[in-house]
Amino acid sequence: MEPEPSRWEFPSPETADELGLVAVGADLAPGTLLAAYRAGLFPMPLGRTDKLGWWSPDPRGVIPLEDLRVSRSLRRSLRRYRITTDVAFGDVVDACRTIARPHGWISPAIRDAYVRLHRLGWAHSVEAWSEDGELVGGLYGVSIGGLFAGESMFHVDRDASKVALVSLVGRLASGGVPRLLDVQWATDHLRTLGAVEVPRSEYLGRLRQVVSLPAPPWPGDGWLRSGRPTGPPDHPG
Incomplete structure (x- = not known):
């Protein structure tokens, strides 16, 4: 079942920093998660904070x-x-x-x-x-x-x-x-x-x-x- 589209737009993975971090924030709604994976990103919190990071490591x-x-x-x-x-x-x-x-x-x-x-x-x-x-x-x-x-x-x-x-x-x-x-x-x-x-x-x-x-x-x-x-x-x- 395709969920509602995400209300967020992710930057290009090519903009990632040296650690692979592309963006911070957004949410964990199903549509957001699917949009991230389709774009080559995945979520993981920043350290032990509540801030949500979106990652695309290289390699x-x-x-x-x-x-x-x-x-x-x-x-x-x-x-x-x-x-x-x-x-x-x-x-x-x-x-x-x-x-x-x-x-x-x-x-x-x-x-x-x-x-x-x-x-x-x-x-x-x-x-x-x-x-x-x-x-x-x-x-x-x-x-x-x-x-x-x-x-x-x-x-x-x-x-x-x-x-x-x-x-x-x-x-x-x-x-x-x-x-x-x-x-x-x-x-x-x-x-x-x-x-x-x-x-x-x-x-x-x-x-x-x-x-x-x-x-x-x-x-x-x-x-x-x-x-x-x-x-x-x-x-x-």
């Missing part, structure tokens, strides 16, 4: 779908977890929010904004469940056409978030449609999975090519293992 972190790195140990972990999509979006965001990390940014306002976006069909989660039905890992992000903009991931069991990412890549790679997996910054952790840095100009060019393409199917298509549907959806707990 930009992406994971080429064909270059995802799956180690031998991760392949073994793929058999340990059950994977779903959009079964527990709010729980995934809450877990990402509460996990200890030095630069946590998921405020209550941001949490509520992405839950609203999820209810409109634009934000999605991939969940990893233990055999006894506990949520032990996952990720969430925004899907617009051929773009999936990853926002955050978490795990409480070994490799659980990585397994969720493998399943996400399998989903994005299906259907023969060019897609772009944006991870914002290529951290050391994401580099082990194949993340690379590309210049902002290259990212924006690829974004323009994919953002109007068909989005991958999301809810209601069953359990996933390594991105493949394996049966009817069934909440594990």
